[in-house]
Amino acid sequence: MSTPQPPIVVPSSPPTPGRPPAGMIPAEAAILQTWLIAHAGEYDTFAFNVRVGFGADPGPNFTEDVRKAQILNTQRRVDCLLLKGDIYTIVEVKVRGSLHALGQLMGYQVLWRRDNPGKGYARLLMLCASIDADAMYVYEQESVPFQIVIPLP
Numbered sequence: 001m002s003t004p005q006p007p008i009v010v011p012s013s014p015p016t017p018g019r020p021p022a023g024m025i026p027a028e029a030a031i032l033q034t035w036l037i038a039h040a041g042e043y044d045t046f047a048f049n050v051r052v053g054f055g056a057d058p059g060p061n062f063t064e065d066v067r068k069a070q071i072l073n074t075q076r077r078v079d080c081l082l083l084k085g086d087i088y089t090i091v092e093v094k095v096r097g098s099l100h101a102l103g104q105l106m107g108y109q110v111l112w113r114r115d116n117p118g119k120g121y122a123r124l125l126m127l128c129a130s131i132d133a134d135a136m137y138v139y140e141q142e143s144v145p146f147q148i149v150i151p152l153p
Contacts, residue, residue, distance in 0.1 A: 021048035021049055021079070021080070022048065022049045023048075023049045023077055024048075024049075024079065024093065027095050027129075027151070028079070028093040028094060028095060029093075030151035030152070031093050031095070031127050031128065031129055031149045031151050032079065032080060032091075032093045032127060033151070033152070034149050034150070034151045034152045035127050035147065035149045037152070042084065043082045043083060043084045043089075044083050044084055044085065045082075045083045046080055046081060046082045046083065047080070047081045048079065048080055048081075049077050049078070049079070050077065050078040050080075050081040051072065051075040051076065051077055051078075052075065052076050052077075052078060052108055052111040052112055052115050053075045053076045053111045053115070054071070054075070055070070055071035055072060055073070055074040055075035056070060056071065056074040057070065057071055058070045076104075076107070076108060076111060078090050078091070078092070078108050078112075079091055079092050079093045080093065081122075082125075086119075086120055087120065087121075087123065088112070088119065088120065088121075088122040088123065089122065089123040089124070089125050090105060090108050090109055090112060090122050090123070090124050090125070091125045091126075091127060092104055092105045092108070092124075092125075092126050092127070093126075093127045093128070094126070094127075094128045095128065095129050095130070096128060096129065096130050096131065096132075097126050097128035097130065097131030097132075097135050097136070097139070097146050097148075098131075098135050099134075099135055099138055101126060101128075102126070102135070102138060102139060102142065102144060105124045105126060105144060106124070106142075106144075108124075109122055109124055123145075124144045124145070125144075125145055125146070125147070126139065126144065126145070126146035126147070127146070127147055127149050128146060128147075128148060128149065129148065129149060129150060129151065130148065131146060131148065
């Protein structure tokens, strides 16, 4: 099993309009792009599609290239990782905020801590275009912030 690599954090600049970050559906990319236009300057750096977790190694019967590709393809992916000073924020982007997405965020946070010892605590943030009252209540009870973002046309 391979050891996860630390995320590559790139200088702050919003993603190219019309070109979503790898792995994001266009509707979610539009939410993230809209939010970044307003908030990118509040952070030192950010990265997209940051892998966490070990992934699934198909085993020694496969070539190293195949094993590496399988591991990368099966690792969890954080939509956006923000950094301000020494504080990281794990961002999940969904068209509709949900309990499923909350579980993703909480799981990513646990994997982040395991994979990045010494990097400190990572905050959580949900960006969504809508969220129902029950999901909103659970996010608030779990102290996980969410922001409703109406994507720019």
